[in-house]
Amino acid sequence: MQRVSLADDIYWVGAIDWDIRDFHGYSTPRGSTYNSYLIVDDKVCVVDGVRAGFGPEMLRRIRGCCDNRAVDYFVVNHVEMDHTGSLPWLIEQLAPGKIVTSKRGQEALVQHFGPEECERWDILAVGTGDEISLGRYTLSFLEAPMLHWPDSMFTYIKEPHVLLPNDAFGQHLAGSRRFADQMDMNLVMEEAVTYFANILMPFAGQIAKMIQKVIDMGLEIDILGPSHGVVWRRREDIDAIIEAYAAWARFEARPCVCLLYDTMWQSTEKMAKAIADGVAQEDVEVVVLRLGRTPLAQVARHIQESRAFLVGSPTLNNGMLPTVGALLTYIKGLRPKSRLTGAFGSAGWGGGGVKEIDATLRSMNLEVLEPLEYRYVPSEEQLLACEDYGRRVAARVKEWVR
Ligand code: FEO
Numbered sequence: 299m300q301r302v303s304l305a306d307d308i309y310w311v312g313a314i315d316w317d318i319r320d321f322h323g324y325s326t327p328r329g330s331t332y333n334s335y336l337i338v339d340d341k342v343c344v345v346d347g348v349r350a351g352f353g354p355e356m357l358r359r360i361r362g363c364c365d366n367r368a369v370d371y372f373v374v375n376h377v378e379m380d381h382t383g384s385l386p387w388l389i390e391q392l393a394p395g396k397i398v399t400s401k402r403g404q405e406a407l408v409q410h411f412g413p414e415e416c417e418r419w420d421i422l423a424v425g426t427g428d429e430i431s432l433g434r435y436t437l438s439f440l441e442a443p444m445l446h447w448p449d450s451m452f453t454y455i456k457e458p459h460v461l462l463p464n465d466a467f468g469q470h471l472a473g474s475r476r477f478a479d480q481m482d483m484n485l486v487m488e489e490a491v492t493y494f495a496n497i498l499m500p501f502a503g504q505i506a507k508m509i510q511k512v513i514d515m516g517l518e519i520d521i522l523g524p525s526h527g528v529v530w531r532r533r534e535d536i537d538a539i540i541e542a543y544a545a546w547a548r549f550e551a552r553p554c555v556c557l558l559y560d561t562m563w564q565s566t567e568k569m570a571k572a573i574a575d576g577v578a579q580e581d582v583e584v585v586v587l588r589l590g591r592t593p594l595a596q597v598a599r600h601i602q603e604s605r606a607f608l609v610g611s612p613t614l615n616n617g618m619l620p621t622v623g624a625l626l627t628y629i630k631g632l633r634p635k636s637r638l639t640g641a642f643g644s645a646g647w648g649g650g651g652v653k654e655i656d657a658t659l660r661s662m663n664l665e666v667l668e669p670l671e672y673r674y675v676p677s678e679e680q681l682l683a684c685e686d687y688g689r690r691v692a693a694r695v696k697e698w699v700r
Contacts, residue, residue, distance in 0.1 A: 299362040302476045304521050304529060305458040307338045307434075311359035312525075313352035316472045321380075323628075324496045325593035328489065329472030332356075332380055333525045335462055336363050337455065340433025341370040344394065345453050345462050346525055350383030357391055371430065373437070374399040375451045375464040377406035381525060386411060389419060396422045398430065400441050403449035424451075440512075442466070444504045446497055459520040466505075467539055469493050469527030478528045478535045486528060488599075490539060493526070494546050495602035496595050499632040505547040509540065546602060549636040553695050554583040555688075556600040559610030560590055560621045565644035565675050566610045572681040573608065573642065573670075576688020582695050584688075590621040594628045601629065605695045606638040608667075609659065613643070613651035622651070626658045633662070638694055640667030642687070646674055667691065 302310040312333040318326050332348035334356055342364055348356045360369075372394040374382060389397070397419045399407060404423045408416045424430075430437045440452040445466055452463040469489035471481075478486050498505060512519075522530040522539070530536045555577045561567035570586055577584040585600055601607050609625065611618040618626075639662075641655035652671040659666045670687050672680050 299358050301363055304335070304523060304531070305460060308455065308458065308460060309336045309338070309359070309363045310334070310476050310523070310529065311336045311344070311356055311363060312346075313348045313355040314472050315349065315352065318470075318472075321470060324470070324595045326470040326595075328470065330470040330526050331472055333468075333523060333527075333529070335523060336360055337432055337435055337437075338364045338367070339435050341431075342367050343371040343373065343430075343432055343437065344369055344388075344392070345373040346375050346381050346464060347372075347385045347388055348383070349380045353384030353387045353391070356384065357388065360392070369394040370432075371395065371437075372397050373453050374403055374407065375453055375462065376447060376525070377403055377410055377449050378447060378465075379410070381464070382407075382410065386415060396420045398422045398424055398439075400439070400449050400451040401425065402443065403451060406447070406449045429456075442508055444501050445508060446501050454517065459518040460523060461517065461519045461521070462523045462525075464525045465497060466508075466524060467522055467530065467543065468524035471527040473528075476529055478530050478539075479532045481528055483535070487538075487542065489527060490542065491546065491602055492595060492599040494543065495598040495632070499546075499598070499602060499634060502547040502549065502635070505543060509544050509547070549634065551605040551637070552583065552603055553698075554585060554604040554606075555691055555695060556597075556604040556607040557584065557586045557610065558589055558597060558607060558625060559586075559643070560588060560612075560619045561610075562612040562614065562619070563675075565672070566612045566642070568676055568681060569642055569644060569670070569672070569684050570610050572676075572684035573688035573691070576685035576690075577692040578688075579685065580689050580692030580696065582692035589619075589625050594625060597625060598628070598632055601632075601634055601637065604637075605698055606691055608640045608642060608691065609655050610642045611651040611655055613645035613649050616648060616650035618643075618651040618654045622655065626655065630658065630662055634664070637664050638667065638691065638698070639664045640669060640691070642670040642684075644672050644674065644676060
């Protein structure tokens with residue numbers, strides 16, 4: 299099999315999932331990879347595993363890099379099943395001397411695979427600052443709780459300055475290229491921000507602290523190998539993705555308004571388009587996305603990137619449309635901050651949809667505009683009022699940018 303080398307005797311030995319299109323609700327049109335790494339030194343070490351079913355691919359890559367040498371350590375940076383689904387099978391095949399994980403990782407392994415199975419494994423729990431010498435190379439561990447699970451941990455290979463931070467800095471992106479500098483960087487960054495928005499947005503505070511901690515520790519990073527997507531190895535790319543993470547964690551955004559809506563008889567749609575026109579009249583970028591036709595993962599990306607997002611729905615059975623309810627449930631869990639938002643829509647008689655959206659947005663500690671609601675089909679005058687609403691939103695966005 300193709301050998302992919304990150305540094306002298308350090309290899310990528312993961313698996314490529316060309317087919318996956320839904321990652322627990324996160325749509326992944328470009329597939330993904332489960333990245334594992336192999337260090338062949340006096341001792342042999344594997345860092346992270348792969349999803350169930352991908353073990354044989356990983357095993358073949360390992361064998362292709364170190365023949366049948368015994369594996370001394372298998373590091374589990376994170377116990378989520380996309381990295382451990384194949385772990386019992388891989389342990390059977392490789393018989394590693396020790397399984398190395400964080401203290402919370404040890405608990406999570408037991409909770410995933412059961413005490414009897416874990417009893418058979420020699421688990422070594424490590425914490426921040428603990429080290430393991432492999433010979434030429436030394437592994438150093440850094441706990442990263444809630445990035446994005448309590449067990450999450452980074453592994454740093456000190457001498458070649460290789461940081462393996464598991465899910466952080468990843469992208470759901472399958473392909474034959476393993477390094478960011480071999481790819482179209484716009485595509486890589488689009489997948490990186492989509493990943494951040496959907497997986498890491500709720501933990502933005504912890505990310506900002508972790509980046510500061512890594513800076514304070516003076517950790518030199520020449521290669522940054524996440525557990526999904528491509529590896530960062532060019533100086534400017536490593537700096538760019540770390541700076542991007544710091545900016546996303548601060549909820550910095552483009553001066554852009556994102557309009558998210560669904561519609562029953564096109565009245566709410568007419569309102570969305572009139573508001574969008576008003577925003578554009580102020581020379582502010584606007585993105586219009588119809589719910590139910592746009593994957594929520596893409597909606598989350600736009601919210602991450604845009605200063606404002608407005609949510610529109612007609613009324614169905616005294617409430618919002620189910621597609622709009624699904625959006626708000628998803629977004630509420632992601633806990634965006636520093637966003638201007640508001641509700642709009644058309645209702646037949648009693649209303650309720652806009653009120654429900656407005657109440658949900660207000661429960662999210664965001665800056666919420668007064669809602670805009672009309673009855674049945676909006677008149678020309680009302681559409682002009684929608685345009686005016688859009689101009690006012692755009693003015694607030696421009697003000698915020700200054
Ligand atoms: Fe890639 Fe949290 O697993």
